[in-house]
Amino acid sequence: MTTLSSTDVDWLVTLLAGVAATEIMPRFRNLGTGDVQQKTSAADLVTEADVSAERAITAALLKRFPDCVVIGEEAVADNPALLDGWSKTDKLAFVIDPIDGTFNFASGVASFGVMLAVVKNGETIAGIIHDPVGKDWIMAQKGSGAVLRRSDGQTSALTVAAPLGAVDRMIGSASWQYMDEPARSRVAGNLGKCLGSVAYRCAAQEYRLLAGGHIHFALYHKLMPWDHLAGSLITMEAGGYLRRLDGSLYQPADMDGGLLAATDADSWHLLREALLQA
Structure with missing residues (x-):
């Protein structure tokens, strides 16, 4: 409460x-x-x-x-x-x-x-x-x-989209521009495995798309509390699944570790493997 x-x-x-x-x-x-x-x-x-x-x-x-x-x-x-x-x-x-x-x-x-x-x-x-x-x-x-x-x-x-079960059917956002190499090029290239991508350069609008069921994931590297606390709660309350890239819960004090939000746990694991693999 x-x-x-x-x-x-x-x-x-x-x-x-x-x-x-x-x-x-x-x-x-x-x-x-x-x-x-x-x-x-x-x-x-x-x-x-x-x-x-x-x-x-x-x-x-x-x-x-x-x-x-x-x-x-x-x-x-x-x-x-x-x-x-x-x-x-x-x-x-x-x-x-x-x-x-x-x-x-x-x-x-x-x-x-x-x-x-x-x-x-x-x-x-x-x-x-x-x-x-x-x-x-x-x-x-x-x-x-x-x-x-x-x-x-x-x-x-607000309700996230229904799970699709395959990365090549998913549309989402990945903020690779803040990553260091080689992760930067790896994630940018791996986005091609998805059905499509969006790049609003605005977490406020990306979380809106995700929580409203219009995209299937959002990946972030830079974690500042004002960028993600509101959107992460809204996403989870809309039925989504959100964790840091090591699988741990995202907490207000967290400033690193990346963040992946998806429609459900299974999709989260599929996306982490597909987007981060070398």
């Missing part, structure tokens, strides 16, 4: 939409030359929208939950020590990715999302992913299933 009430969840949903409407969407396809900065590479960007959105979400969370812990992607970029021991707190911890898919956002491509996960005592208890363009949310609370909530308040259950 979570320590979030239905009123709290509704408030979080409204918060993400409100910040997206005021801080993100007015800047979409309207960024100035000084509004986009590189972090670690030309593919790793931060914009004024990321910073402003995270600042607004953080302030609202601290006002409603004064004793909470807030872990934001941009705050951690400025102060990596924020990640030290954060997941062990018995307080509510909110993990924010103000814009997942910043490269797309900065490029004017409408494939990005706002991600928020709630962690308590080392366990992810809620996850929300907001699509500011489509103006809806995918969301889950632990043990309660996953749903798509539309802007009119209507909800529908």
Whole structure:
């Protein structure tokens, strides 16, 4: 059971939409030359929208939950020590990715999302992913299933696709670009064994496709909590199977080991063998 009430969840949903409407969407396809900065590479960007959105979400969370812990992607970029021991707190911890898919956002491509996960005592208890363009949310609370909530308040259950039993019938996503060689070339080449692949450069949208039954897997190498905690919970609550590449459970404190999400355990093992083999 979570320590979030239905009123709290509704408030979080409204918060993400409100910040997206005021801080993100007015800047979409309207960024100035000084509004986009590189972090670690030309593919790793931060914009004024990321910073402003995270600042607004953080302030609202601290006002409603004064004793909470807030872990934001941009705050951690400025102060990596924020990640030290954060997941062990018995307080509510909110993990924010103000814009997942910043490269797309900065490029004017409408494939990005706002991600928020709630962690308590080392366990992810809620996850929300907001699509500011489509103006809806995918969301889950632990043990309660996953749903798509539309802007009119209507909800529908999310369910992963039926297992297919063969890799050459599956479509999915693999973020090989963050891997070191030789794994990088190996995974990129092995994707050809699948029926097809998608590359949204946006975990928020990839988890949406997986939890909604539109693709069959998603493989990730780089594990940052704001990128995967919300989506991993939503995927599992939609009936999917998600583990680190060594088969261990994915925990909020995990920062390495890769991550593979699939429709079921059998497909997970088939995909790990097919995508990672030399």
